[in-house]
Amino acid sequence: MTASITESSTRRPDPAKLLPDGAVTSSERGADGHSVLTVDRSRLLEVLRALKERPELDCDLLLDICGVDYPRRDPRFEVVYHIASLAHDHRFRVKVPVAEDDATMPSAYSIWKAADWFEREAYDMFGITFEGHPNLRRILTHEAFHGHALRKDYDPGQRWLLTEDKSMVPAWATEDPADEDHLESQVLNLGPSHPATHGTLRIVVRLQGETITKAECEIGYLHRCFEKMSETHGWQQVIPYTDRLNYCSSMINGVGYALAVEKMLGIEAPPRAQAVRVILSELSRIMDHAVCLGANLVDLGALTNFWYFFQPREEIYGLLESCAGGRLTVSYARIGGLVHDVPSDFEAQVRYLLDYIPKFVNDVEKLITTNKVFRDRSEGIGVVSAADAVAWGWTGPCLRASGVPYDVRKAHPYMGYDQYEFDVPVASTGDTYARYLVRMEEMRQSLRIIQQAIDALPGGPVVTDNHHVALPPKEKVYTEMESLIWHFKLIYEGIQVPAGDAYSFTEGANGELGYYIVSDGTGHPYRIKVRPPCFAIFQAYPHILEGHMVPDAIAILGSLNIIAGELDR
């Protein structure tokens, strides 16, 4: 593993030589394997364009844009871009310092469409404006909100009440269309409380007859301040919050966060913990896909499949409950391993599930895959080309349905995924039907991974023996002075993560789930930015809708699997 990293790093091009002269003020190699470039604001677009267009660099995927506030630094803010190349094995982190009194940036929207909502979020949370952005307004907080919540001087408990429903109405929705058929034209509001929006999404569409001609999304109805809350808690205490990001597959989020902090600490969980994490993550992926497909099919009128998918989910919940104590939000992962070992009948339970789940997947397959009604409603609906999907920053099953075989588990294996044999299902048409097929096949592939992991489940401890990170065993705390001291220190001071930053990414159920973590060397995270896969996917939704009908909009929405907890955080 180490050998392969050094090998690939020698092949890696030196970005400083390929980028415009003098544009990069500093270039270094981050501890997480990213090339970290510091760029002056005036040359930013030049650098970003070169990163995307130079064939040696070929960075086609903009993953994340976020702000970080350093009140004691001058300039105060830093805007951080995370950029990756799908063809080459390299990733860049571009940092741009911005002063408080002149907090404007050029928008990267003209280079990557994915910048759209990420820039709006940085504006909302830090008050940094992006010149040239097509629609720069608040995205997560509401219309009556004052200030910028993720600035360090913003009080975490300071609320602003939205007393009446001054809900967002896009300017185009109130204008009379100029064309002759304006009598046929109307504006329709979907959500936020609508059975087909699965939570808290709101979509405003303009209809011409029955065809959608324009659409806009409003999100933030479930913005519960994950990032601000994580800054006020200890490192270990963040894990319950991560569970509530994508609550359909909470284990994956907790594991992703634990891996990110472990990366910064330079430790690794013991093999048994890694194998259990893989098994429970893959079971969570199956649950997530089951909810997504079940709910999507309900919206299309196929209620039976919802019951079929919920039955194996209950069984998986049973396993999670016996391991962690919680059904849905498990909080089972810990930095350095797991909270405690699995129950003695774990292996038997997993083997039972391996027998039990395929029956339900097959039942749905038989009912749906060749079902004429479903195919008529999903084939050719919501088509997204591979180029568009990459431009929007899509990852995960939705990207693979458009024909791009990118899966973090294969491209950048973590937690021993390189030891397991599995395929990455890819479809080519990029429509709602393709997304259904990819998710169905991924459930089978997850079962394959679980089978291999349970066959080779190692013994041993499930948490690291590094006492800077994990509590010593209780019996030692009662009998040994040193263990008692470690216990006391860890409880009193918490884990101390060395100062620095890292971006860690895993394959969530919806795509690349990234955590960008900044530590100032204390017992609390300085800044945690989650890169939620849904966020990038959902920003393309209004653009996909144009030319479709309202029932198609519902079918497409279900197939994208937008989880509000992760979207709004």
Next chain:
Amino acid sequence: MRQPDGSSSLLTTRVDAMLRWVRKNSLWPLPFGTACCAIEFMSVVSAHYDLARFGAEVVRFSPRQSDLMIVAGTITDKMAPVVKRIYDQMAEPKYVISMGACACTGGFYRAYHVVQGVDEFIPVDVYVPGCPPTPEALMHGVLKLQEMIQNGETQHDRFNHRELDTTA
């Protein structure tokens, strides 16, 4: 009442007791689901737990057709006016179950965008704790509400006691 065999039997009750009995056994929930709790609510109504056993399985997403609002999930300041409007649109008598720590108190989101308990702006009959509550806990909440309806202890009864006295 005449029985099939020709004999007759009589059941005497008060009108309001009769009404309460009818109401408690045919609750039509409107799930105002926003977050994790909504996923657990789906478990409660699906086959394994089957809320139909308590007469409350007719889930309606229209406030006009439902009399029990189950607030399942975190309510943010942005969402609060929507919850209020949907509650106002429900016809009387109406009941509210606050499902989960977030809807009850804001939960562990003591934060700038989260309502610290949905009872800030709508009356709540039953608070179900848990993050999220287990399906059993929510069913216990529904049973508790049925008991309260039967005994005339709901928020609706508190605000409308005079009307009930005249119908008695």
